[in-house]
Structure formats: structure tokens, C-alpha cells
Amino acid sequence: MSLCKIRLQEERKQWRKDHPFGFYAKPVKNADGSLDLKSWTAGIPGKAGTPWEGGVYPIKIDFPEEYPSKPPKIKFPSGFYHPNVYPSGTICLSILNEELDWKPAITMKQIVLGIQELLDSPNPESPAQEPAWKVFTKDKEQYKKKITEQAKRYASVD
Incomplete structure (x- = not known):
């Protein structure tokens, strides 16, 4: 078994034992019902007391065969509004x-x-999408409003 798979099995075990409240992360199921350890879906809750509160933001995590030597590729849905997220969803x-x-x-x-x-x-210092970066740096109130709207779109359904 590859180092990548061994490490991911360990990560999965650790996650199931102990993960931060409100988060989820799990390997994607293949058509045959088996798990694809190199492809995960996860959700990141917005912190309480921030404009992100109330939303759980979905990400897709793809681990390269060289993991853990190389980092996973992680994306929000395309069009995700944040100064450090590229229009494609890739996180900077x-x-x-x-x-x-x-x-x-x-x-x-x-x-x-x-x-x-x-x-x-x-x-x-590391802008990935100009519209969100411009609003974030020039108009904090407008930025906050846009984030609050986005939080409603990703509201957690308990």
C-alpha cells in the first residue's frame, strides 16, 4: 500500500476520533460503494461572531499520490466570494x-x-480574486454584507 493511502487511512481514523465541532470531512464513495481515500468532501463552519457565522462552507479535497510530501488541492465551489479564493474555487x-x-x-x-x-x-497581500479583494480593502461594510449573504446561501441545515 502506498504511503499516501496509509497516511490517509490514519487521517480518517484520527478525524473520526477527534475533529473540531461543526466540521465534517469524509472520503468520497465510488460507484461500487468503496471509498476513494484520495478524494474527500468537507464542510467548514463559519466562526461564531463573524459575518461567516451560520454557514457551513463546502470544500473538495484531492490528495496527490505524493501526499504527504505534496499538499492536497482544495477548492470551494467556483464563484466562492473571498479575497483569497480564486474564481475557480482554489484556495490561496x-x-x-x-x-x-x-x-x-x-x-x-x-x-x-x-x-x-x-x-x-x-x-x-495575497489576492486571488479582484472583486472580493477590492471590496475587502476599500469598503468593509459592503464586504461584510456580501459575506453575510453568502453565509445564508450556505446555511447549515441541522
């Missing part, structure tokens, strides 16, 4: 960048918590 975050802060020791839990942190603390 240093811990997901092999050239920057990716380390093989980074776990699924650290990744999703890092993304949750990024939601409410965008990095204006």
Missing part, C-alpha cells in the same frame, strides 16, 4: 502551498482550521 493559503509553508506533518484538522481562520482573516 500558504500551508497549502508546497513552495511556502506546506509540511508533511500538517493534518486534515490543521488544514480545515487554517481555512476557517482564513475565511474571517483574509490576507490582503
Whole structure:
């Protein structure tokens, strides 16, 4: 079995034992009912007390065969409104960048918590989509309004 698969089985076991409240992450099911450990769906809740509160934001996580040496590719749905998310949905975050802060020791839990942190603390030095970046840097009230609207679209249905 590949190092990638061994690590992902371990990640899955750890996640099921201990994951942050309100988050979910699970491997995608193949047509035959087996699990594809290299492809996951996950949800990241908005932090309480932020304009993101009330939403659970879906992401798709694809692990390369070289994982954990190389980081997973993680995307929000395309068109996701955030200064550090490309129009395609790809997230611009240093811990997901092999050239920057990716380390093989980074776990699924650290990744999703890092993304949750990024939601409410965008990095204006690393813009990935101009419209959201412009509004974030020039009109905080308008930005907050847009985020609140987006939160309603992704409201968690308990």
C-alpha cells in the first residue's frame, strides 16, 4: 500500500476520533460503494461572531499520490466570494502551498482550521480574486454584507 493511502487511512481514523465541532470531512464513495481515500468532501463552519457565522462552507479535497510530501488541492465551489479564493474555487493559503509553508506533518484538522481562520482573516497581500479583494480593502461594510449573504446561501441545515 502506498504511503499516501496509509497516511490517509490514519487521517480518517484520527478525524473520526477527534475533529473540531461543526466540521465534517469524509472520503468520497465510488460507484461500487468503496471509498476513494484520495478524494474527500468537507464542510467548514463559519466562526461564531463573524459575518461567516451560520454557514457551513463546502470544500473538495484531492490528495496527490505524493501526499504527504505534496499538499492536497482544495477548492470551494467556483464563484466562492473571498479575497483569497480564486474564481475557480482554489484556495490561496500558504500551508497549502508546497513552495511556502506546506509540511508533511500538517493534518486534515490543521488544514480545515487554517481555512476557517482564513475565511474571517483574509490576507490582503495575497489576492486571488479582484472583486472580493477590492471590496475587502476599500469598503468593509459592503464586504461584510456580501459575506453575510453568502453565509445564508450556505446555511447549515441541522
